[in-house]
Amino acid sequence: MSTLESRSRLTDEGAQEMTDRPVEGGVEVLRELGAVLRMSEADAQAAAGSETTDGETTIINMGPQHPSTHGVLRLMLELDGETVLRTKPVIGYLHTGMEKTGEQLTYLQGPTNATRMDYASPLFTELVFSMATEALLGVEVPPRAVWIRMLMTEINRISSHLLFLATNGMDLGAVSMMLYGWREREETLRFLEKVTGLRMNHNYIRPGGVAADLPDGWRDDVLRLMDMLPPRLEEYDILMTGQPIWRERLQGVGVITTEEAIALGATGPILRSTGYAWDLRRDMPYLAYDQVDFDVVVGTYGDCFDRYAIRLNEVRESIRIILQILDRMPPGDYRLQDKKVTPPPRARIDESMEALIHHFKIFTEGFKVPEGDVYVAIESPRGELGCYLVSDGSSKPYRMRIRGPSFFNLQCLPHMMRGGLIADAVAVISSVDPIMGEVDR
Amino acid sequence: MADARETESRVAPPEPEPELGPELLHGAPVTTARGQRVAHPGRDQLVDLVRTLRGEGWIACLDVTAVDHLKNLGDRPRPEGVRPERFEVVVVLLSHRERARLRLVVQVPEDDPVLPSLFAVHPGTEAAEREVFDMFGIRFDGHPDLTRILMPEDWIGHPLRKDFAVGRIPVEFKATADAR
Incomplete structure (x- = not known):
């Protein structure tokens, strides 16, 4: 934990202190650690162009075309050397409404x-x-x-x-x-x-x-x-x-x-x-x-x-x-054998006008809920x-x-x-x- | 021989509206829909209610979503004292101890679509609230990063609103001269 704390001072969040917390305080942990990188695209691009010096963090981009990101997941990673500090998952590349x-x-x-x-x-x-x-x-x-x-x-x-x-x-x-x-x-x-x-x-x-x-x-x-x-x-x-x-x-x-x-x-x-x-x-x-x-x-x-x-x-x-x-x-x-919800059995359509109508209605306008x-x-x-x-x-x-x-x-x-290696x-x-x-x- | 099985429809009629009795959950009226408990807190009550409920065992917030009631404004059955508005934000809570779910439905008016964020109570709502903002344009006060999540950053409009038209690709059929 000590390395993590010392590293967190390098981020722009400033020094952080751990405080006593109740049992259900997972929430507080999350907020204190600040593992989520909340940075806009523009800021990330501006940061990408600048030279980094010692003690500064690097922001790199992983995906969406990366073979290990299971499709089109993209991650913005803030790195200190090989250590991951903060991450932002960027999604939406497969959004089709x-x-x-x-x-x-x-x-x-x-x-x-x-x-x-x-x-x-x-x-x-x-x-x-x-x-x-x-x-x-x-219905059952x-x-x-x-x-x-x-x-x-x-x-x-x-x-x-x-x-x-x-x-x-x-x-x-x-x-x-x-x-x-x-x-x-x-x-x-x-x-x-x-x-x-x-x-x-x-x-x-x-x-x-x-x-x-x-x-x-x-x-x-x-x-x-x-x-x-x-x-x-x-x-x-x-x-x-x-x-x-x-x-x-x-x-x-x-x-x-x-x-x-x-x-x-x-x-x-x-x-x-x-x-x-x-x-x-x-x-x-x-x-x-x-x-x-x-x-x-x-x-x-x-x-x-x-x-x-x-x-x-x-x-x-x-x-x-x-x-x-x-x-x-x-x-x-x-x-379910319910004429209003499921189509009638195929054989019934040949012999029953009613079944044919229900079949037609279900597949054209559907059933009302x-x-x-x-x-x-x-x-x-x-x-x-x-x-x-x-x-x-x-x-x-x-x-x-x-x-x-x-x-x-x-x-x-x-x-x-957070705190792990990029690998x-x-x-x-x-x-x-x-x-x-x-x-x- | 007529098939007895296909004679009568068993689709149940909508349940009679439940008695809107005095049941209150920390000041929010509670109704039952299809056997599921639904509480209707006001906008100001929401965060306090969720925080109180978390202390009572509703420790998981599973979903935050919204519904745009543009097309059926007004005539929705809602408990007394709750004025139906255009947007409804739906929060799904789960209690592992009671093995039960609870839905919170908050009315959000069209001219002021703002709601306090649940992030401080349940940080897992961050992505869901971003999606509601993206899709419905409802803003969440106190959200750490309220940006679009699914749509491109420069997208105009909020796609799941009912006044946002469905996309359409013109299809040409060679056989027909006129478009249908």
């Missing part, structure tokens, strides 16, 4: 838009949008649809965490891990493709249920996947977890405390890595998570290694959940994924707000990086696992 677009699409078209936000775990955004719509409608989806949703999202969680393991390995130079991660992820995507027709951006979970029933032979496919994964995870353990270089690179890097994480609105693996067991699947169950048995994986130190280990072990917990789903998948409808507003949240691979929907009684959302967990998790970056910045970004599609929407 999806919340505005959501106001122009009907509730049935909504998942098509929402699925493109978090492109590594698209089924979760579809799910939260559909659940919010159903909460506004006041049939049990089979609930369990299909659980099965699909858990498989999606596995594929998302495998993507993290792959990119995390790549960022830190473990390129073989990248190849293994992509290889296994491809297997899970193959199953998702078989069910939904697409590798990503599935548009499979829709208000009222899911788009189609599981195809023949799905059980064998899932079992094959679940047989294939555990030994591969063991391989990852051998390759990475116990490996001294990997541990040296991650342990004690990017540390964050529970108070800081909560104060910054961080959720998911980042919050759990600090030892705080909070998982919406267990603590505020949705779908049928109260009927399956699984453990919430938590870390101890809140460092990059904990976040890596949590995600690796969450894959194992997902496998546990999926095996229980296989045993308990109920028969029945895969979507009673007035009101609702906030629904689920546990995505990155944390609390929330959807705030406001309806004015028409067939399009009056306001659609998606609370992307990455958007808030990114705020942890300056606090994780560790890549490890920290990677461990936060931001998906820029969801950050910028």
